[in-house]
Amino acid sequence: MGENFVARNILITGAAGEIGSVLRKGLAGRFDLLRLTDIKPLGPAGIGEEVCEADMQDQGAMASVMKDIDCVVHLAGIPLEDSWENILPANVIGCAHVFEAARIAGVRRVVFASSNHAIGFYHRDQRIDANVVTRPDSRYGVSKVFGEAIGRLYADKYGLSVSCLRIGSFRSRPEDRRQLMTWISPRDTVHLVERCIVHPDYHYFIVYGVSNNDQNMWDNSEVEWLGYRPRDNAEKFALDIMARGEEEDPVAKAYHGGSFCSAEFSVTS
Ligand SMILES: NC(=O)c1ccc[n+]([C@@H]2O[C@H](COP(=O)([O-])OP(=O)(O)OC[C@H]3O[C@@H](n4cnc5c(N)ncnc54)[C@H](O)[C@@H]3O)[C@@H](O)[C@H]2O)c1
Known part of the structure; x- marks a missing residue:
């Protein structure tokens, strides 16, 4: 995209959400x-x-919100597992509308809220980086793989600068054992998104949106250059969470994606 990108005008989609x-x-x-x-x-x-209240399904509305924007932070969509009937329009068609409207309007950068559920079917004994092949754990996870792919296409074909954040569990504090691994704090989230907006030059990359957790399963060492230095650590809440004695079911416990993997799981072997 050429050096020294300067982000002045930012659009956030899904800005009313968490x-x-x-x-x-x-x-x-x-x-x-x-x-x-x-x-x-x-x-x-x-x-x-x-x-601006606008529906991502409405391409005209997406075109008008892009005017004079340098960088889009694309969060809008369904943030959990749902039916194809709901996932496809919101997370696939809506996402395509946002990238296409950005391209047509000459927006230079898109920061896309992907998810750890794009790689949910990796085993928890495997620490992974962003080069692994995707292993979505749900229809939702598939929609995030789509978002990462359209981001890659728009970077390679049209020269947009694109970052994809495989966000773990965004909460004010971790709420269960899995989130001791996957938690990202509000403070670290703001810092990560800010780094993705202001970095002067990148083409395309994927980064895990996770705090500095002792039990982190995701390796961001290839994106050190981004300057993301998370400060929070879920371990601070571990005693409280472990004291509750809640157990994940065996399938959820085996995989990065947790209960997204065990829902509808019907492999027998
Ligand atoms: N919260 C997490 O832990 C987490 C983890 C991984 C990824 N993510 C991703 O981050 C993004 C934001 O998540 P969140 O937790 O804030 O979710 P959220 O549901 O609180 O916010 C999403 C927002 O998108 C809006 N939206 C939905 N459909 C829309 C449409 N057709 N047009 C315009 N707006 C629409 C909703 O009104 C909502 O305000 C999502 O894309 C989600 O998949 C979140």
């Missing part, structure tokens, strides 16, 4: 403009903000 709301606060004042869009109400615009 992660979007945290980014809205955490990135406030960092850029000339934060344009926030969602199908849900976003409340009044603050200083340096614009709010």
